[in-house]
Amino acid sequence: MEASATSPSKGIFDSANLEARERVVELLRKAYWMEIETVMSYIAASVNLDGVRAQEIKESLAEDVEEELGHAKQFADRIKELYGIVPGSEDFAAEQSFLQPPEHQTDIVHVIRGVIKAETGAIEHYTRLVEETEGVDPVTQDMVIEILRDEQGHRRLFEGFLREYEFEGIA
Numbered sequence: 483m484e485a486s487a488t489s490p491s492k493g494i495f496d497s498a499n500l501e502a503r504e505r506v507v508e509l510l511r512k513a514y515w516m517e518i519e520t521v522m523s524y525i526a527a528s529v530n531l532d533g534v535r536a537q538e539i540k541e542s543l544a545e546d547v548e549e550e551l552g553h554a555k556q557f558a559d560r561i562k563e564l565y566g567i568v569p570g571s572e573d574f575a576a577e578q579s580f581l582q583p584p585e586h587q588t589d590i591v592h593v594i595r596g597v598i599k600a601e602t603g604a605i606e607h608y609t610r611l612v613e614e615t616e617g618v619d620p621v622t623q624d625m626v627i628e629i630l631r632d633e634q635g636h637r638r639l640f641e642g643f644l645r646e647y648e649f650e651g652i653a
């Protein structure tokens with residue numbers, strides 16, 4: 483009896499899938515940086531904002547910092563599992579121009595809009611990751627779907643905050 487010429491598939495770890503694996507790692511590195519930048523922006527906003535009305539937003543952002551940091555760690559772990567290297571700080575390039583501290587620290591609407599934009603960016607990138615891993619890397623896809631759900635929740639929450647300000651004619 484002749485041995486079968488093909489060995490069982492190892493999926494994303496197959497040498498035939500090297501290119502796909504490298505593409506996924508690249509997308510994961512971008513996701514990792516997005517989370518790290520979000521952590522920086524949310525820490526600053528959760529501390530900087532002033533005023534009675536800011537309290538709720540500050541607390542919500544402080545909670546999100548922990549969640550986004552958790553996401554960053556998950557992305558880092560997955561990069562390693564896929565034989566990639568978690569990038570060093572010198573590779574970091576800031577992109578959240580819209581989440582810089584406002585001129586006035588009572589400008590809550592500026593922060594709410596910035597958060598919605600950051601979450602939207604994450605949702606777009608993670609949706610792409612889900613698409614690119616379809617049929618190629620179900621483990622990464624599963625992980626990203628869970629994180630994507632968190633970001634959808636964050637976005638929804640801050641949309642609600644914005645509605646309130648719009649309703650009151652402040653935004």
Ligand SMILES: [Fe+2]
Nearest residue numbers: 517549550553
């Ligand atoms: Fe996140």
Ligand SMILES: [Fe+2]
Nearest residue numbers: 601632633636
């Ligand atoms: Fe988020």
